[in-house]
Amino acid sequence: MILAMLGESWRAMGANRLRTFLTMLGMVIGVGAVVLMMSIGQGAQFAIKQTIAAMGSNLFILLSGSTTAGGVRSGSAGGYTLNVDDAEAISELSGIQAVAPIQSGRAQIVYGPNNWNTSVIGTTPDYLVARSWPVISGDAFTDSDVRSGTRVALIGKTAAQNLFGDEEPVGKTFRIQQSPFVVLGTLALKGQGMDGRDQDDTIIIPLTTAQRQVYGSQFPGSVRMVMVQTTTQENMPAVEKSMTELLRQRHHIREGMDNDFYLRNLTAAADSAAESTRIMSLLLGAIASVSLLVGGIGIMNIMLVSVTERTREIGIRMAIGARERDILMQFLLEAIIISVVGCFIGLLLGIGGALLTNTLTGTMVIISGGSIVVAFSVAAAVGIFFGFYPARKAAQLDPIEALRYQ
Amino acid sequence: MQAPVILIEDLYKSYHTSAGDFPALKAASLNIVSGEFVAVMGPSGSGKSTFMNILGCLDKPSTGNYFLEGRSVADLGKDELALLRNRTIGFVFQGFNLLPRMSILENVALPLIYCGLEREERLQRARELLSKVGLDRYADSMPNKISGGQQQRVAIARALVNHPSLILADEPTGNLDSKTGEEIMALFDELNREGITIVLVTHEEDIARHAKRQVRFLDGRIISDELTQGLES
Numbered sequence: 001m002i003l004a005m006l007g008e009s010w011r012a013m014g015a016n017r018l019r020t021f022l023t024m025l026g027m028v029i030g031v032g033a034v035v036l037m038m039s040i041g042q043g044a045q046f047a048i049k050q051t052i053a054a055m056g057s058n059l060f061i062l063l064s065g066s067t068t069a070g071g072v073r074s075g076s077a078g079g080y081t082l083n084v085d086d087a088e089a090i091s092e093l094s095g096i097q098a099v100a101p102i103q104s105g106r107a108q109i110v111y112g113p114n115n116w117n118t119s120v121i122g123t124t125p126d127y128l129v130a131r132s133w134p135v136i137s138g139d140a141f142t143d144s145d146v147r148s149g150t151r152v153a154l155i156g157k158t159a160a161q162n163l164f165g166d167e168e169p170v171g172k173t174f175r176i177q178q179s180p181f182v183v184l185g186t187l188a189l190k191g192q193g194m195d196g197r198d199q200d201d202t203i204i205i206p207l208t209t210a211q212r213q214v215y216g217s218q219f220p221g222s223v224r225m226v227m228v229q230t231t232t233q234e235n236m237p238a239v240e241k242s243m244t245e246l247l248r249q250r251h252h253i254r255e256g257m258d259n260d261f262y263l264r265n266l267t268a269a270a271d272s273a274a275e276s277t278r279i280m281s282l283l284l285g286a287i288a289s290v291s292l293l294v295g296g297i298g299i300m301n302i303m304l305v306s307v308t309e310r311t312r313e314i315g316i317r318m319a320i321g322a323r324e325r326d327i328l329m330q331f332l333l334e335a336i337i338i339s340v341v342g343c344f345i346g347l348l349l350g351i352g353g354a355l356l357t358n359t360l361t362g363t364m365v366i367i368s369g370g371s372i373v374v375a376f377s378v379a380a381a382v383g384i385f386f387g388f389y390p391a392r393k394a395a396q397l398d399p400i401e402a403l404r405y406q
Numbered sequence: 407m408q409a410p411v412i413l414i415e416d417l418y419k420s421y422h423t424s425a426g427d428f429p430a431l432k433a434a435s436l437n438i439v440s441g442e443f444v445a446v447m448g449p450s451g452s453g454k455s456t457f458m459n460i461l462g463c464l465d466k467p468s469t470g471n472y473f474l475e476g477r478s479v480a481d482l483g484k485d486e487l488a489l490l491r492n493r494t495i496g497f498v499f500q501g502f503n504l505l506p507r508m509s510i511l512e513n514v515a516l517p518l519i520y521c522g523l524e525r526e527e528r529l530q531r532a533r534e535l536l537s538k539v540g541l542d543r544y545a546d547s548m549p550n551k552i553s554g555g556q557q558q559r560v561a562i563a564r565a566l567v568n569h570p571s572l573i574l575a576d577e578p579t580g581n582l583d584s585k586t587g588e589e590i591m592a593l594f595d596e597l598n599r600e601g602i603t604i605v606l607v608t609h610e611e612d613i614a615r616h617a618k619r620q621v622r623f624l625d626g627r628i629i630s631d632e633l634t635q636g637l638e639s
Contacts (some may be wrong), residue, residue: 320517321517323485
């Protein structure tokens with residue numbers, strides 16, 4: 001029965017190919033747009049997620065507060081109000097995964113005839129934990145290296161390439177300014193940071209070494225920045241509170257006085273970036289859905305015309321025994337076929353468009369099975385929804401009137 | 407006395423118009439038994455079309471009883487009426503009413519779709535009926551490729567495909583020249599000899615002479631109902 005109806009619908013569509021094609025085109029464009037926009041949106045979301053994962057998760061950045069010297073205020077992280085003992089104390093708090101005091105800057109590094117200006121980060125092994133940044137060859141330095149201030153370094157991909165070329169860096173000795181350093185290990189590729197900086201153009205050395213040998217800090221043991229990672233995202237607010245209390249107490253800040261440090265939630269910033277991408281892709285999808293809606297209205301329009309044109313046919317069918325539901329099914333099937341076939345073509349075009357976008361612009365696109373399923377079911381739903389009214393109109397025609405229709 | 411195929415008692419039908427109710431059919435009563443060949447005659451507006459629509463289960467009477475093969479039609483729902491039109495009644499129209507996009511064979515097989523037969527069986531039965539009306543060689547042609555008389559034969563084959571007990575023909579020769587019309591009537595005569603009950607609407611006396619009984623309508627009433635000898639050829 002259904003098979004016979006399918007044949008009938010197919011024939012009816014074949015009888016007016018151009019019109020069927022144009023009706024279908026609405027669905028094709030709608031579904032194509034939805035698939036394309038969804039794959040671009042999901043690609044952008046994925047790219048953001050990767051960047052966030054590269055940054056490390058559940059991170060706080062603790063910055064020194066401003067100091068005032070002779071009426072000149074230094075701005076945030078201008079002074080050295082934090083020190084390694086603060087970091088030590090924070091690591092005793094509950095819910096803490098890693099605490100890494102950081103002293104960073106830029107320095108000239110030299111190996112043989114090559115030299116390169118790069119970012120030199122003095123910190124503790126916890127830094128690698130917090131940034132989820134593995135060492136891929138050689139070893140990381142340890143807490144004892146930090147205590148004794150050994151001249152060892154971990155080198156990022158970009159810095160290594162510029163300094164050592166194709167040579168294997170591990171075990172080589174290079175200089176930072178005048179001090180010789182041994183490369184202990186190379187860092188995994190990290191890529192671009194959220195601010196667009198190349199994170200692999202860097203060298204990581206023990207904090208004490210950095211302060212003594214590279215930066216010659218005025219206040220050894222004091223730092224401008226401490227990176228703190230909590231064990232879970234959920235306990236970040238609790239840690240923020242306990243950390244603030246601890247530091248106020250340690251820094252003897254009285255009730256009502258401002259903190260002499262700043263606490264930044266990096267994860268929150270990253271989350272808001274991810275959220276805005278998500279909203280963008282939702283928006284793209286919504287705009288594309290409008291064209292799907294327009295396509296559906298096109299189907300309804302043509303089906304209404306078709307019902308009017310075929311009024312006499314409907315009358316004949318009723319006279320020879322078609323029930324209301326037979327007529328309903330016939331027209332509904334026609335609408336569904338148009339929308340599903342249109343959807344299929346649109347799917348191919350959308351995927352093609354996404355791949356083309358990827359090839360031409362390098363934008364990351366993700367074609368997920370989910371978006372295909374969604375597009376298909378939406379198309380079928382549109383077919384049923386917009387096909388139902390004309391089909392019902394056809395089914396409820398009065399057979400006598402319909403037979404008399406010229 | 408044979409069992410009545412059609413038993414109509416005191417049938418009224420009125421249409422609602424802006425000028426008030428218009429009575430199209432008044433107190434019509436009729437009894438048609440199996441194997442009869444009845445011509446329904448009358449000028450336009452006499453109520454014969456309304457009568458035929460009710461006979462064909464396309465319309466329902468306002469009041470009165472209509473028993474088709476002993477079943478009261480007034481009590482049936484839309485789906486059951488459709489089933490009656492499909493199984494019990496075969497329609498033949500003045501304008502042939504074939505579907506233009508289908509081959510002749512498929513046109514004949516069309517009613518069988520609505521009783522759920524498989525495609526092979528549908529086409530097999532349609533082929534049998536086509537050869538009965540002598541058009542099997544046109545099975546795969548389209549309706550617009552054959553003459554009017556041939557189209558009406560196809561329509562008759564379609565009406566017969568579900569082995570109905572009653573054929574309702576509404577001016578079946580109205581669009582045909584008199585010679586072709588006679589051929590079609592000969593076909594009806596033959597069907598009637600095979601035992602099929604035929605009710606035929608016409609306003610041509612020549613056509614009505616084929617029937618064995620003539621029922622005349624005027625102003626919504628049956629004014630005469632007489633047996634004729636029919637045209638036994």
